[in-house]
Amino acid sequence: MTLLAAWLAIVSDWSATFPQQRTFYRAVRQALGALVCLGRRCLSRIIWTNGGQQRSWSSEYFLHSRCQWEPQTLFAPVLRRALAYCPGRLVGVAVDDTRLRKTGRCIPQAFYQRDPLSPPFHVNLMLGLRYLQASLLLPLYRLGNVGCRALPIRFEEVSRVKKPSRKASEEAWKQYNRMTKLYNLSQRFVQTMSQLRQQLDAAGGQDKILLLAGDGSFCNRTCLRAPRHRTELVARARKDAGLCFRAPQGSRRFYDPQKFTPEQVRQDESRPWKQTKVFYGGKRRKIRYKDLAGVHWRRGGGRIPLRLLVVAPTPYRKRQSSRLYYRQPAYLLTTDRKSSAQQLLQIYFDRWQIEVNHREEKDTLGVGQAQLWNVHAVPKQPVMVVAAYSALLLASLQAFGIERGKAYQPLPKWRRSAHRPSCLDLVTLLRKEIVEHPELIKKLHVRPRDRDLTEAAAA
Numbered sequence: 063m064t065l066l067a068a069w070l071a072i073v074s075d076w077s078a079t080f081p082q083q084r085t086f087y088r089a090v091r092q093a094l095g096a097l098v099c100l101g102r103r104c105l106s107r108i109i110w111t112n113g114g115q116q117r118s119w120s121s122e123y124f125l126h127s128r129c130q131w132e133p134q135t136l137f138a139p140v141l142r143r144a145l146a147y148c149p150g151r152l153v154g155v156a157v158d159d160t161r162l163r164k165t166g167r168c169i170p171q172a173f174y175q176r177d178p179l180s181p182p183f184h185v186n187l188m189l190g191l192r193y194l195q196a197s198l199l200l201p202l203y204r205l206g207n208v209g210c211r212a213l214p215i216r217f218e219e220v221s222r223v224k225k226p227s228r229k230a231s232e233e234a235w236k237q238y239n240r241m242t243k244l245y246n247l248s249q250r251f252v253q254t255m256s257q258l259r260q261q262l263d264a265a266g267g268q269d270k271i272l273l274l275a276g277d278g279s280f281c282n283r284t285c286l287r288a289p290r291h292r293t294e295l296v297a298r299a300r301k302d303a304g305l306c307f308r309a310p311q312g313s314r315r316f317y318d319p320q321k322f323t324p325e326q327v328r329q330d331e332s333r334p335w336k337q338t339k340v341f342y343g344g345k346r347r348k349i350r351y352k353d354l355a356g357v358h359w360r361r362g363g364g365r366i367p368l369r370l371l372v373v374a375p376t377p378y379r380k381r382q383s384s385r386l387y388y389r390q391p392a393y394l395l396t397t398d399r400k401s402s403a404q405q406l407l408q409i410y411f412d413r414w415q416i417e418v419n420h421r422e423e424k425d426t427l428g429v430g431q432a433q434l435w436n437v438h439a440v441p442k443q444p445v446m447v448v449a450a451y452s453a454l455l456l457a458s459l460q461a462f463g464i465e466r467g468k469a470y471q472p473l474p475k476w477r478r479s480a481h482r483p484s485c486l487d488l489v490t491l492l493r494k495e496i497v498e499h500p501e502l503i504k505k506l507h508v509r510p511r512d513r514d515l516t517e518a519a520a521a
Contacts (some may be wrong), residue, residue, distance in 0.1 A: 068457035093450035103428030113509030126439035136449035162430030212415035219441035
């Protein structure tokens with residue numbers, strides 16, 4: 063099986079999402095063009111890549127602005143097929159928000175926000191969109207000597223509530239204050255948590271526990287106190303969070319008045335360190351941790367019992383002959399009190415793969431570079447590209463397995479050996495197979511030639 067054939071088999075299930083067969087072909091054609099396009103991924107260059115530069119372009123833009131289809135349903139085929147790579151009881155899903163830069167002042171969803179690339183001593187602002195992404199964590203290290211692979215299964219635009227002007231009425235400001243409490247990032251995370259549970263059940267994972275791994279922005283009372291059904295949360299906590307145990311029996315108090323912080327637990331020599339192995343950095347490595355169950359965070363989880371995991375700083379060397387350096391310790395709070403600490407720590411270590419997704423989506427695939435301003439089209443087109451990227455990652459597993467085999471281009475001389483293919487490897491192979499197997503995309507009305515890709519990049 064070729065990579066292109068495996069990718070087309072996955073996206074063939076998109077036909078139920080679109081109202082007509084022609085709009086389905088148009089969506090698949092655009093998604094394929096967004097993957098193999100050279101240069102900036104604006105929609106006009108994607109149309110040129112597909113050989114449609116001499117045809118009317120209106121229908122290509124109308125696919126996002128006028129055609130009625132639900133973007134999040136494009137991830138259902140990926141989740142249904144990828145669930146076979148998660149044999150355990152826990153299904154790890156990494157959740158994080160990301161920002162797409164925009165320059166158009168007429169985009170309703172764009173707003174000024176903190177630039178994550180700004181230096182720590184000076185906060186900069188950027189105009190852009192904010193998306194909340196969820197990626198399924200595939201434990202491929204159970205099958206071979208490769209790391210975890212994250213497949214995006216949700217990519218939802220989460221814009222903020224528009225702030226009224228200074229001259230607005232008092233009622234408008236009260237309405238704004240009410241809306242900011244209902245429509246913020248934490249509330250959208252709670253909605254996403256419920257929707258992910260429904261998607262997992264529809265994909266055949268009714269007997270599995272959904273474990274969401276998030277960073278410190280999701281460790282708050284809104285996320286921890288949200289109702290959960292067969293869903294758990296593990297998130298990074300502050301080192302100075304005020305924790306406590308429950309008061310002894312017979313007391314009228316619920317919380318023990320004696321408080322402690324995660325940093326104090328790490329420094330407490332009376333609590334011994336435990337040791338386990340997790341897979342990260344290409345092999346299984348030993349880490350030290352402390353496990354403290356039955357804690358309460360009065361300002362966060364309230365009366366919900368939590369579990370504290372303190373991970374000791376990991377030693378590393380910049381080179382073989384240099385001295386040891388230490389990374390910062392990690393403090394994790396989780397609602398899962400039954401699973402082993404090794405499982406929870408492994409899923410949280412795998413959460414870093416969602417950052418790899420963000421880098422490949424922006425740098426390699428140019429998500430968010432399409433020049434759209436329609437209120438319906440702006441949030442749709444990036445979702446379709448991310449869904450195509452997720453299907454491409456899954457297609458590589460189905461076609462060639464988990465390792466980087468001979469099907470991909472050989473690495474250059476200055477590169478070290480790679481255990482798994484990168485996104486650039488997949489895109490390069492996909493461009494090659496489009497030229498060599500035009501019969502697979504005959505229905506899409508795409509003219510595959512190397513010259514067309516080059517000319518589209520210069521357009």
